[in-house]
Amino acid sequence: MRSQGNGELIGTSSAIRELIEEIGRIATSDAKVLVTGESGVGKELVATAIHRRSPRASRQLVTVNCAGLPETLLESELFGHVKGSFTGAYRDKIGKLELADGGTIFLDEIGEMTLRMQGMLLRFMETGELQKVGSDRVTTRVNVRVIAATNKSLRDMIIKGSFREDLYYRLNVIHLTVPALRDRREDIPPLIEHFLGQFTRNGHIPKALAPGTMRLLSEYSWPGNVRELENVIERLVVTGRSEAILPEELPMEVRMHSNVSLRPKRERRRTVADDLYKRLTEERESFWAAVYPLYMEREITRGNVRDVVRKGLEEARGNYKIVAKMFNMESRDYKRFLNFLRKHDCQVPFKEYRQ
Ligand SMILES: Nc1ncnc2c1ncn2[C@@H]1O[C@H](COP(=O)(O)OP(=O)(O)OP(=O)(O)O)[C@@H](O)[C@H]1O
Ligand SMILES: [Mg+2]
Structure with missing residues (x-):
């Protein structure tokens, strides 16, 4: 098993801060918690x-993954069994629920439990009584706090008849939802820093991110959430060739999927016209120096020139004379400017920009 860091939830988003606060509030109670996400x-x-933050912290937190075990094994895992109760049961075995006495049991992937097991769990939660597999009587009573988790919609399962509604209400006293990483992107940089620190502690050389790398990591949709991010960072630390992690070292899916459509519209890519316009208006280059030669050398298109003119007209409210000034031309060059635009079909009708 990989190291779990220090077990602290890393994140600066309001979602994570609220979650941490909520955890602090509910930790001291004995209320059952359902964690979804x-x-x-x-x-x-x-x-x-x-x-860890509960009064039970000195006792065990026992985890049972309800997926991947056949029903009979899960039953014996939870409740224990007596010697000879089934083939291979050579001795009495204590169940995880008994092991967690005084502490907490974490039932992971609760949505995978069969209806029969759900019934047994419900009975246990109502009475605290354990009956080992193969035993004809209740053997122990325990005091266990139950925390369950699932990535399924238990409500949908109830509608379909594959999850017991009464068990759902028993488990769902407090409901915590952990949001997907793509819905709290502010957490990506602190998580990256956390994992970089964690994996470089394991004997690898400290790594930094090249500028473009963080952008790609922040834009990716992370379908596998924090676990996927953790794995990506671990791979980069272990296999990275350079001091700084370069964008091209990122897995294909991260490089490809950080798609433009995820960005808000106003943050569209800068265009050629944007750059030219900036040179004219902010760097105060003249149209004759910044645009004209590029167009004549066919390095930019007629469309580019039109776009630059359009931006100027927008700003100048349709007044070509002001545009010429904005584009750092002498007043005697005004005619030459208009002639140039006409001759090369770069004119933009000014009327629509008049106010
Ligand atoms: N906020 C966080 N801060 C630090 N590490 C985190 C955070 N969230 C998740 N992790 C790490 O990401 C990995 C996956 O987390 P965890 O196993 O808790 O996810 P899960 O929701 O139980 O996933 P699954 O549904 O697949 O079981 C773990 O190694 C965990 O330590
Ligand atoms: Mg899990």
């Missing part, structure tokens, strides 16, 4: 944080 968002970390 996509795969890899940090549900287990939330469960760990609740346990």
Whole structure:
């Protein structure tokens, strides 16, 4: 198993700050908690944080993954079994619920439990009584705080009849939802820093990010959430060739998927016309020096020139004389400017910019 860092939830977004506050508030109660959220968002970390901040912290936090075990094994895992109760049961075995006595049990992927197991869990939650597999009587009573997690919609499962509504209400006393990483992108830089620190502590050379790398990492959609980010950073630390992590070292999907459409519209890519316009108006270059030669050498198109003129007209409210001034031309060059535009079909009708 990989090291879990210090078990603290890293993040500066309001979503994470609220979550941490909420964890602090509920930790001291014994209320059952249901943690939901996509795969890899940090549900287990939330469960760990609740346990560690609770009065049960000195006792065990026992985790049971309800997925991937056949029903009979899950039953014995949770409740224990007595010797000879099934093939391979050579001795009595204590269940995880008993192991967690006085502490917390974390039932991960609760949505994967069969209806029969759900019934058994519900009975346990109502009574605190454990009946080992193969035993004909209740053997122990325990006091366990239950925290459950799922990335499924239990409500949908209830509608479909695959999750018990009564169990849902038992578990869902407090509901925490951990948002997807793409919905709290401010957390990406602090998480990257955290993981860089964590993995370089394991004997690797400290790494920094080249400027473009952080942008790509911040724009990617992270379908696998924090776990995916953690894996990407680990791979970069281990395999990175240079001191600074370069954009081209990032996995293909990160480089490809950081798509422009994720950006708000107003942050569209700068165009050729934007750059030219900036040279004219901010760097105060003359039209004859900044635009004319590029056009004549066919380095920019007629469309580019028109766009620059359009921007000027917008600013000058349709007045070509002011545009000429904005583009740092002498007043005697005004005619030459208009002639040039006409001759090369770069004119833009000024009327629509008049106010
Ligand atoms: N806010 C966070 N700060 C630091 N590490 C985090 C944070 N969120 C998640 N992680 C790390 O990301 C990894 C995945 O988190 P975790 O196992 O808690 O996710 P999960 O929601 O339980 O995922 P799954 O549904 O796939 O089981 C872990 O290694 C965890 O330490
Ligand atoms: Mg998990």
